[in-house]
Amino acid sequence: MQRQPLPKFVDARKFVAGGMEIHATKQVAELSRFTAGLANTSGSVDVDLRFFRSEQGFKCITGTALSRVEVLCQRCMTAMPICIEAEFNLAIVWTDEQAKALPKSLDPLILGEDEDLVLADLLQDELIINTPFVSYHDDTVCQVFVPEQEVLPVEVVSDVEEGDTPFAILGQLKPRD
Ligand SMILES: [Zn+2]
Known part of the structure; x- marks a missing residue:
């Protein structure tokens, strides 16, 4: 699909009346x-x-925004690619009261009569909401992945039965005279 640069703003009510679609990239x-x-x-x-x-009879704007971006892995603090997706199920309204009267499936977009819809703002709000609070690499690719054998000695010690001292274990390993 041929994507156009995202328009800065649109007359949203006119777009609704005309049944317009936007397929753009930003x-x-x-x-x-x-x-x-x-x-x-x-x-x-x-x-x-x-x-x-x-x-x-609602003036609706529906659709998606799909972004491939990089966030910081909170374990190794290097960049990692993620996909952030936003979904729009909006109804254009004039007032808070109209907003409250909308069915649950529609989010209100309060817009004055002569007010243009700034698309970048709409986009950012929704993308920010959908950005995960923290992100981590998979263990296999994370820069500070701790290999399992570094954890093991602790487990071995915990397996030693009470009364067994390290010397007792050494004694068992030593060949008898
Ligand atoms: Zn990482």
Whole structure:
């Protein structure tokens, strides 16, 4: 699919009336609030949004944002690639009261009559919510993975029965005269 650069803002109600769709891409580096929680500013976000009027008459925006970015592994503090996905199930409303009256399946997007929808803001809010609080590499690739044998001696000691001193064990190993 040919993706366009994400428009800065759209007239969301007009987009709903026209049944418009957006299939766009946005560089993560341009989303400063989102990158604040990442290891670096590399990567991009693929955005797919559909504007339409639902059967119940709600002005809806649904879709997804899919980003491949890098966060810091909280164990070794080096960058690791992850996929952060956001889902949109929005209904455009004017007031808090209208927002409260929405069915549970729809999240309110409060937007004034002449207010444009700033797409980058919408995107960042949802991506930040979906960023995991902490991330860790798999044990096999993490820089500070502790090999099992380093843990073993502790277990061996705990296996020694009470009364057995290290010398007693040595005695057992020593050939008898
Ligand atoms: Zn790691």
